[in-house]
Amino acid sequence: MSEAPGRDSSDSSLRLQLARGDAVVGSVVPVLRHLLVCGDQGLFGDDVLARLRAMLDDLANQLEGALLDAGGRGGIIDMLMEQLPEVPGLLAHLHALALEWQMTQRLADRLGVDPVVSPLLQALIASSEAETSARGMKLLAAQARFAQNQRRMQLPLSELPAELLHGVLVALHIAVEEDGEAAARAAQALREHYDEASTRLGLLARLVAAMGAGSVAALALAHGGVAMFASALALAGDGSRESVLLSMRDGQQARLSVALRAGGAKLGVIEENLLILHPQTIRPDGLARLSVERAGELLVEAAQALGRLA
DSSP states (O other), X not given: OOOOTTOOTHHHHHHHHHHHHHHHHHTHHHHHHHHHHHXXXXXSOHHHHHHHHHHHHHHHHHHHHHHHHTTXXXXXXXXXXHHGGGSTTHHHHHHHHHHHHHHHHHHHHHHOOOSXXXXXXXXXXXXXXXXXXXXXXXHHHHHHHHHHHHHTTOOOGGGSOHHHHHHHHHHHHHHTGGGHHHHHHHHHHHHHTOOGGGSHHHHHHHHHHHHGGGGGGGGSHHHHHHHHHHHHHHHHTTOOHHHHHHHTSTTOHHHHHHHHHHTTOOHHHHHHHHXXXXXXXXXXXXXXXXXXXXXXXXXXXXXXXXXXHO
16 A cells, blocks of 8 residues: 555654654653652652652642631641642643753753753843843743752742642642631632743743744754743644653653654754754654654644544
8 A cells, every 4th residue: 555645654653653652651640640659769760759749848838828828727738738649730740840950950961051041042132122132031030930949849839830820729728628718818819919921931932932933943952941942842833841841851752853843943953952862862763754744744643643542
């Protein structure tokens, strides 16, 4: 049987590698939940798991502090630590932040890329366009806070995406069901001081979107830095930062390569990124002949296949 138009035999290899990578990605959250309960760290690095636990504990302490400020009673940390891992998407988000910081540190060690200000961010700050420069300065401050918080293994509630903030506030209500009025006051106070557009992730999304076609520059990891790279590739592929950061791990070279090609990255940039992340890597078969359009199709097909298996 002949291949469909626009395809060649190398597609089969890429599709197989994407399917294998997706199977690993789909297992991450269930494994994280198991590790948090059982303490088995064999499948994940000690540093990543410790950082995830610490961020959960920090969120729980902030929630208890907000409850106390609202006139409620304390002593709810243990209950919150039971409820928070059940918040949809929270473990995946915290895991992605821990991976982001780990890769940011590695990029600094290997190439000397500053954890706070990448070469691309420096260029944006120096832009003659006042609005671009101002956006860059705001992101610089947010990235500096992120670095400081990660060194302390903390995560402010105000830095959560809106849907996750809602989820942890629901967890607070569940943990203090008998003190619902205080929980409601605490949640209201937290929401009043929350602005998703001012979070680091919100600033990254706005800055990358404002760059338009120029955001392809962020797909060069050594130039854009991990933070901008993850946001730019997520936007280019209409995906999530969590999936991008997972695709940067060992064993996910095919997914990362296809996603970068779909986002418009040239072959040389893709190979450079792979060498930075995985110095011993071998370029996935078929990548040299993969068009931007076909790369996008492969990602859609992989997502559909994963949906059928779920």
